[in-house]
Amino acid sequence: MSDKHVIKRAKYKSSTKDPGVPGVLKLSIERFIFMPNDQKSGVKLNVEFKIVKGHKFTKEGSKQALLNLTQEQGGNYIFEFDSFTDRDVCREFVARAIAFYTEGGKAVPERTAPPVTNEQLSSIETECRIKLLQENSELQTLHKQFVFGGILTDDEFWATRKKLLDQNDSRRPKQRLALKNEMWSVKPLSDGQSNRVTFNLTPELIHQIFAEKPAVRQAYLKFVPHKMTDMEFWTKYSRAQYLHSTRNVVAAAAEAAEDEELAVFLKRDDMLANEARRKIRRVDPTVDIEADEGDDYTHLPDHGLVRDEAKDVLDSQYEPYRRSFSQDLNQHSAVVLQGRVVDVGLSDPRGVAEALTRKKQAELSDDKLNTNFEKELSNRISRSAELEDLRGPRDPAVAPLSIKDPKDYFDSQQANALKALGDTGSAAKPLISSASAGQAYDSLRNVIIDINEMGLTEPIMNQEVSLKVLNGLTQSISSTKFHLGNSSNDSILDMLPKVTKEELLHHWTSVQELLKHFWSSYPLTTKYLYNKVTRLKDAMSQVYPKLQEIKESVQSDFRHQVSLLVHPMLQALDAAFAHYDADVQRRSAKSGEKRNGFM
Amino acid sequence: MTPVSSKLYADDVSLLMVLIDTNPFFWNSAQSTLPFSKFLTHVLAFLNSILLLNQMNQVVVIAAGYNSCGYIFDSSDPQNQNKRAEDLLHKLEEFVDNDQELCREESVDGPGFSLLSGSLSMALCYIQRVFRTVPLHPQPRILCLHGSPDGPGQYVAIMNSIFSAQRSMVPIDSCVLGAQHSAFLQQASYITGGVYLKPQIFDGLFQYLSTVFATDLHSRCFLQLPKPAGVDFRASCFCHKNTIDMGYICSVCLSIFCKHQKKCSTCGSVFGQAQTQNSSTTPDRKMKMPVDG
Numbered sequence: 001m002s003d004k005h006v007i008k009r010a011k012y013k014s015s016t017k018d019p020g021v022p023g024v025l026k027l028s029i030e031r032f033i034f035m036p037n038d039q040k041s042g043v044k045l046n047v048e049f050k051i052v053k054g055h056k057f058t059k060e061g062s063k064q065a066l067l068n069l070t071q072e073q074g075g076n077y078i079f080e081f082d083s084f085t086d087r088d089v090c091r092e093f094v095a096r097a098i099a100f101y102t103e104g105g106k107a108v109p110e111r112t113a114p115p116v117t118n119e120q121l122s123s124i125e126t127e128c129r130i131k132l133l134q135e136n137s138e139l140q141t142l143h144k145q146f147v148f149g150g151i152l153t154d155d156e157f158w159a160t161r162k163k164l165l166d167q168n169d170s171r172r173p174k175q176r177l178a179l180k181n182e183m184w185s186v187k188p189l190s191d192g193q194s195n196r197v198t199f200n201l202t203p204e205l206i207h208q209i210f211a212e213k214p215a216v217r218q219a220y221l222k223f224v225p226h227k228m229t230d231m232e233f234w235t236k237y238s239r240a241q242y243l244h245s246t247r248n249v250v251a252a253a254a255e256a257a258e259d260e261e262l263a264v265f266l267k268r269d270d271m272l273a274n275e276a277r278r279k280i281r282r283v284d285p286t287v288d289i290e291a292d293e294g295d296d297y298t299h300l301p302d303h304g305l306v307r308d309e310a311k312d313v314l315d316s317q318y319e320p321y322r323r324s325f326s327q328d329l330n331q332h333s334a335v336v337l338q339g340r341v342v343d344v345g346l347s348d349p350r351g352v353a354e355a356l357t358r359k360k361q362a363e364l365s366d367d368k369l370n371t372n373f374e375k376e377l378s379n380r381i382s383r384s385a386e387l388e389d390l391r392g393p394r395d396p397a398v399a400p401l402s403i404k405d406p407k408d409y410f411d412s413q414q415a416n417a418l419k420a421l422g423d424t425g426s427a428a429k430p431l432i433s434s435a436s437a438g439q440a441y442d443s444l445r446n447v448i449i450d451i452n453e454m455g456l457t458e459p460i461m462n463q464e465v466s467l468k469v470l471n472g473l474t475q476s477i478s479s480t481k482f483h484l485g486n487s488s489n490d491s492i493l494d495m496l497p498k499v500t501k502e503e504l505l506h507h508w509t510s511v512q513e514l515l516k517h518f519w520s521s522y523p524l525t526t527k528y529l530y531n532k533v534t535r536l537k538d539a540m541s542q543v544y545p546k547l548q549e550i551k552e553s554v555q556s557d558f559r560h561q562v563s564l565l566v567h568p569m570l571q572a573l574d575a576a577f578a579h580y581d582a583d584v585q586r587r588s589a590k591s592g593e594k595r596n597g598f599m
Numbered sequence: 600m601t602p603v604s605s606k607l608y609a610d611d612v613s614l615l616m617v618l619i620d621t622n623p624f625f626w627n628s629a630q631s632t633l634p635f636s637k638f639l640t641h642v643l644a645f646l647n648s649i650l651l652l653n654q655m656n657q658v659v660v661i662a663a664g665y666n667s668c669g670y671i672f673d674s675s676d677p678q679n680q681n682k683r684a685e686d687l688l689h690k691l692e693e694f695v696d697n698d699q700e701l702c703r704e705e706s707v708d709g710p711g712f713s714l715l716s717g718s719l720s721m722a723l724c725y726i727q728r729v730f731r732t733v734p735l736h737p738q739p740r741i742l743c744l745h746g747s748p749d750g751p752g753q754y755v756a757i758m759n760s761i762f763s764a765q766r767s768m769v770p771i772d773s774c775v776l777g778a779q780h781s782a783f784l785q786q787a788s789y790i791t792g793g794v795y796l797k798p799q800i801f802d803g804l805f806q807y808l809s810t811v812f813a814t815d816l817h818s819r820c821f822l823q824l825p826k827p828a829g830v831d832f833r834a835s836c837f838c839h840k841n842t843i844d845m846g847y848i849c850s851v852c853l854s855i856f857c858k859h860q861k862k863c864s865t866c867g868s869v870f871g872q873a874q875t876q877n878s879s880t881t882p883d884r885k886m887k888m889p890v891d892g
Contacts, residue, residue: 403755407752409758413782413832415840435624444626448688460805470810473807
């Protein structure tokens with residue numbers, strides 16, 4: 001994966017039918033080069049990946065191992081490989097190369113075949129990496145610089161970013177299949193000629209029926225297979241549904257009276273009613289339903305749905321045979337929202353029914369355990385519906401704040417504040433002159449009286465002083481204005497030219513990346529780590545002249561600031577080099593006698 | 600810095616609250632550098648120029664004495680439309696008399712402290728009254744002409760005033776006339792977005808006042824006014840007076856300590872024991888960095 005070049009034997013074809021020109025295909029990250037074996041043949045290719053938009057390939061196991069590179073301006077290059085393994089190596093390489101040139105918005109190379117598995121890195125992972133690179137341009141530059149510069153291998157680069165990869169993976173969890181939102185209603189298929197009516201039941205539908213209608217589930221467990229067969233059961237059920245769909249309540253009652261089992265389906269579901277009652281008990285009574293006030297559906301009779309209810313008024317004896325559509329609808333929604341709760345194969349209806357029953361029982365027993373939920377509810381009611389006049393006044397426990405000496409606060413801040421103003425402190429001018437109160441007040445009063453009698457002195461001040469003050473002010477204002485770095489709002493970086501700023505930031509990230517790998521390789525326990533550190537060291541030594549270049553490229557005004565920014569980078573690099581040198585020395589001293597490449 | 604615009608006359612009409620320091624002990628010690636007569640002359644000229652800048656400008660002068668504070672001038676008062684300076688001086692004289700009567704001490708060492716906290720509170724109260732009674736009000740600001748050194752005992756009161764000024768978006772400008780800088784006023788101006796200035800040449804006080812403090816708040820947006828180079832808000836601990844970057848703060852009275860204490864020395868609160876076990880992760884250790892402005 002980390003190879004910088006891939007060289008494979010391949011045939012270049014102008015079309016899929018073309019027999020092709022045999023030759024050698026050389027892939028590098030920037031371009032691919034095709035050299036025909038026959039030097040005289042004119043089909044030499046040298047194309048940059050920049051203009052390649054996507055790639056397609058044939059499925060493994062198909063007749064030819066083809067790789068088709070599509071150009072941006074249309075037109076394509078087709079290569080046939082000797083084997084699929086060769087093709088896949090090239091395909092992987094091309095995919096990465098294209099990913100580098102398609103930035104951000106452009107589409108990920110399309111894939112027409114499922115990912116092959118005979119490589120150490122799954123295609124999903126590769127795609128995940130490519131996606132990350134496309135989303136994060138900074139990462140992309142780093143990756144380009146180090147991985148394709150041969151300083152780090154791809155695996156090394158990503159090893160430090162496992163978290164990023166994991167995050168990306170977790171973004172798409174395995175989706176669980178939910179229940180169909182469609183409400184099952186038996187649509188009898190009548191052939192029009194006979195009186196026969198056909199119902200279609202699939203395992204999916206049976207699951208849904210069991211989930212929505214506990215009574216049917218129970219009946220199924222009770223009757224099948226002792227009393228009737230599976231087929232008979234569903235026939236009966238369908239018959240009951242059909243009777244409902246005709247909305248003939250009287251007929252339904254009559255049928256139920258004759259057939260005991262049928263009655264189970266036709267009567268209202270007691271289990272459902274129980275559960276509804278149980279749920280109603282658990283509704284939080286403090287819920288504010290004012291928000292629902294505007295949702296008035298009552299003016300829409302039956303919500304405009306097909307299965308509207310019979311409006312006719314019937315005797316109370318038929319009451320159990322009536323079913324409300326809204327009840328069905330609610331039950332259906334509840335089941336759909338709950339989702340698929342059992343993971344039993346749908347093909348076995350009995351298994352499904354049993355699993356659902358077990359689940360329900362578990363829920364019920366859970367509820368029984370949480371009796372304190374109801375206690376909490378009643379607590380909440382008493383809290384929100386508080387009877388204020390029955391309570392005593394609530395006194396907050398307040399202790400008065402007693403501060404012994406507020407001078408401490410002053411002392412803790414004054415020293416620093418004055419230092420910042422450049423004040424040398426009061427020690428320079430000791431103003432210990434005692435004055436009597438009377439004298440002081442008298443002199444003040446005299447001044448006031450004097451002015452009141454004599455008026456103000458004219459002129460107030462002379463123009464030389466005024467000019468001096470103005471100049472002084474202008475100078476101090478302009479000096480603070482251009483005092484660099486004093487204002488936290490504009491950082492030095494923003495004042496630098498954009499190119500320099502970006503370059504500096506880039507160097508920061510790359511130096512950090514290098515150092516991260518450098519330090520994580522120590523202690524050098526294997527030859528592999530040793531090689532890695534050597535590579536990293538070489539890369540780091542190349543950073544020095546670049547930093548120097550930046551320093552020299554900026555104007556003299558900024559040079560100091562830039563060198564301040566560069567300095568910590570150099571320090572960090574120096575530390576790494578010092579460590580490297582010390583390590584090398586230690587090693588050579590240790591392995592003085594057994595210098596047989598055992599590093 | 601602009602309060603609700605609909606309540607303003609116009610953006611260039613100001614309500615200027617001027618706090619003048621009338622601590623007799625300070626003026627007695629400052630006779631050689633800036634006599635009170637010269638100060639008054641410059642300030643009166645400045646106040647007149649403010650009133651001339653805009654016919655609707657309003658100036659209120661509050662005297663901050665040694666024992667008391669008082670309003671000594673209000674340009675909106677219809678009685679003193681013609682004899683402004685005379686009226687101000689007359690009131691000031693009365694104020695000084697009152698202040699002397701309240702004085703218990705026979706003599707005071709050094710310049711003593713003036714009641715900056717009291718005068719700030721009075722100015723803020725006046726501004727609040729204007730805010731609440733007049734449907735259209737001018738843009739208020741406070742100018743402290745202060746010479747006495749900071750009174751440590753007023754710390755809490757002054758900081759409260761500063762924060763309430765910040766809340767009602769009233770900038771506090773300060774012109775320090777004493778020998779030393781004032782940490783109070785520096786903070787006040789920094790927090791409220793006002794201007795802090797310590798004139799170097801007292802003979803040209805009027806020039807400083809008219810150049811830096813005369814412009815209304817709207818015009819300030821277009822001007823380069825003196826800015827502080829940076830404010831160091833780091834504190835020193837109450838126990839050893841060392842400047843610290845990180846320390847323990849009493850959660851009751853905000854006292855600062857460099858080491859964990861069993862009991863707050865300022866307010867007497869008893870601290871829990873749990874913190875001592877791993878002091879490095881206690882949330883009470885707060886980092887405070889110097890802020891550049």
